[in-house]
Amino acid sequence: MGGTGFLAKDGMSSTDPKQPKQTGPKTTGDDRLPGDPDRETLVERMIRVDHAGEFGAARIYEGQLAVLGRHPVGDTIRHMAEQEKKHLAAFDELIVERHVRPTLLSPVWHAAGFALGAATAAMGERAAMACTVAVEDVIQEHYAHQSEQLGDDEVELRELIDEFRAEEIEHKETGLAHNAEATPGYRVMSEFIKTGTRAAIWLSTRI
Numbered sequence: 585m586g587g588t589g590f591l592a593k594d595g596m597s598s599t600d601p602k603q604p605k606q607t608g609p610k611t612t613g614d615d616r617l618p619g620d621p622d623r624e625t626l627v628e629r630m631i632r633v634d635h636a637g638e639f640g641a642a643r644i645y646e647g648q649l650a651v652l653g654r655h656p657v658g659d660t661i662r663h664m665a666e667q668e669k670k671h672l673a674a675f676d677e678l679i680v681e682r683h684v685r686p687t688l689l690s691p692v693w694h695a696a697g698f699a700l701g702a703a704t705a706a707m708g709e710r711a712a713m714a715c716t717v718a719v720e721d722v723i724q725e726h727y728a729h730q731s732e733q734l735g736d737d738e739v740e741l742r743e744l745i746d747e748f749r750a751e752e753i754e755h756k757e758t759g760l761a762h763n764a765e766a767t768p769g770y771r772v773m774s775e776f777i778k779t780g781t782r783a784a785i786w787l788s789t790r791i
């Protein structure tokens with residue numbers, strides 16, 4: 585551990601263990617390790633992967649609606665789909681504003697998202713909800729991690745991510761309230777989808 589003398593701004597230090605962690609670094613990328621991307625690349629990657637993720641999420645819910653749209657649970661899914669569209673629209677804007685290259689994998693997420701949503705919905709309402717719980721759990725963790733990395737120089741982006749994260753948590757809770765965990769083979773299915781979602785995040789951050 586280095587000294588704290590050079591971090592004397594307002595007597596605050598982001599490395600002070602007594603400081604609550606949720607406020608994040610004072611500047612984005614403060615907590616970068618040697619070899620990590622620079623601040624600009626870090627934010628660019630965040631916008632790229634979040635744009636891809638919201639696109640994938642919107643496609644998952646579209647796939648679910650293609651199967652369950654007229655089912656009693658249809659309106660619940662439609663509400664979540666609407667929120668995903670709002671999330672996607674915000675990142676669509678950010679991609680343009682910040683001149684971020686979108687992921688090259690969009691055609692993959694277009695197909696894979698829809699297929700995942702439709703296939704789980706074809707297994708029934710609970711399986712569709714199990715998919716929602718698995719995906720949203722990974723996404724909310726991903727957003728929490730990003731929020732921690734963003735500093736006071738990116739307050740707007742951090743607040744947007746915090747707001748969307750709260751809605752992803754709502755989606756997860758909606759899934760749980762619809763008996764997602766009662767799906768036959770829930771654990772295996774959930775792990776499978778979570779692994780796929782993490783892989784999609786990893787790829788869309790970089791490609």
Ligand SMILES: [Fe+2]
Nearest residue numbers: 638641668671
């Ligand atoms: Fe979302």
Ligand SMILES: [Fe+2]
Nearest residue numbers: 641720752755
């Ligand atoms: Fe969501």
